[in-house]
Amino acid sequence: MTTNTTTKKHQPITPRKQPLRRCVGCGQMKDKRSLTRINKSKEGVINIDPTNKQHGRAAYLCLDHACLQKAKKTKGIERSFKCAISAEIYDELAKQLEVVL
Numbered sequence: 358m359t360t361n362t363t364t365k366k367h368q369p370i371t372p373r374k375q376p377l378r379r380c381v382g383c384g385q386m387k388d389k390r391s392l393t394r395i396n397k398s399k400e401g402v403i404n405i406d407p408t409n410k411q412h413g414r415a416a417y418l419c420l421d422h423a424c425l426q427k428a429k430k431t432k433g434i435e436r437s438f439k440c441a442i443s444a445e446i447y448d449e450l451a452k453q454l455e456v457v458l
């Protein structure tokens with residue numbers, strides 16, 4: 358006796374995988390959308406890129422001043438961009454973080 362049960366498996370709707378990026382402050386892997394993109398342009402200008410569309414190298418940071426402070430301490434952004442980050446740039450990033458927040 359054959360039981361012909363057609364069990365249709367419900368395919369769970371999987372949300373599109375968002376790329377994970379590591380925060381240069383706390384080092385946690387997070388959804389790209391919940392991080393601030395810090396961009397370094399070809400000209401070497403470092404700024405926060407709220408549009409996520411600027412060209413150049415990118416480092417990611419949580420929308421959190423604590424992470425910026427950590428990044429400053431551990432030189433996470435320096436390591437990411439392979440260049441020195443001056444105090445003015447950190448100040449500028451802190452200001453821009455406030456705008457983003």
Ligand SMILES: [Zn+2]
Nearest residue numbers: 380383419424
């Ligand atoms: Zn973080």
